[in-house]
Amino acid sequence: MSPLYRAAKQTKECASTLGVFTAPAHKIEDMNKRVAPIALSAIFVLGLGGCSSDLFGFLNPGGETNAQHPTSTPAPTFTQPFDANDVMFAQMMIPHHSQAVELSALAEANTTNPVILDLASRIDGAQHNEIHTMEAWLAAAGSSAVDHGSHGMSMPGMVGAADMAALEKARGAEFDVLFLSHMIQHHEGAIDMANDVLATTKNDDVAALATAIVAAQTAEIDEMYALLGP
Secondary structure (H helix, E strand, O other), rough: OOOOHHHHOOOHHHHHHOOOOOOHHHHHHHHHHHHHHHHHHHHHHHHHHHHHHHHHHOOOOOOOOOHHOOOOOOOOOOOOOHHHHHHHHHHHHHEEEEEHHHHHHHHHHHHHHHHHHHHHHHHHHHHHHHHHHHHHHHHHHHOOOOOOOHHHHOOOOOOHHHHHHHHHOOOOHHHHHHHHHHHHEEEEHHHHHHHHHOOOOOOHHHHHHHHHHHHHHHHHHHHHHHOOOO
């Protein structure tokens, strides 16, 4: 019995059960010759209606279906260790960087000094990108970011609420001086945190980011001291 004949016969049997058609069995061989496309179409239609186990056994002789082979996306893994110190570094540096972004946004609103605005724009761009990188690390490690309130003021260099309020009210030259002073303090804290993780990490990506933070923010501190003057 040809495979197509067998499939057509199964189609007819299933169709009888479902009340779809009742053609005599002796005409099935003729269907094999003249209406093969219709038979194949019926296979798929009836398969959806409840005969899939028999009909699709013809199409898949092993009797296996997609349900028996569910697709899954493997959990992301690190090629190098990403230990508890690395997790803590990212969890603390993300809110630390976020405050630097807040300070930069205040500069856009509270000063027209092009030098300060250029510095704030560079800080904002760099630290936004680093935040996205660290968020991806935490997601891959199955951890989550936390807000700075979860660590209190344990993060060095964070600007307190009273100082943030003063920055929000200040304008022009007064704002510029406060912005530079607090951002220097903020950068120094970030450098301390980066040096701490450099002393423990075995992950090249973490080490590379921490090294970049130290280099970039040290240079910006020098720039800000020069803007403040003697």
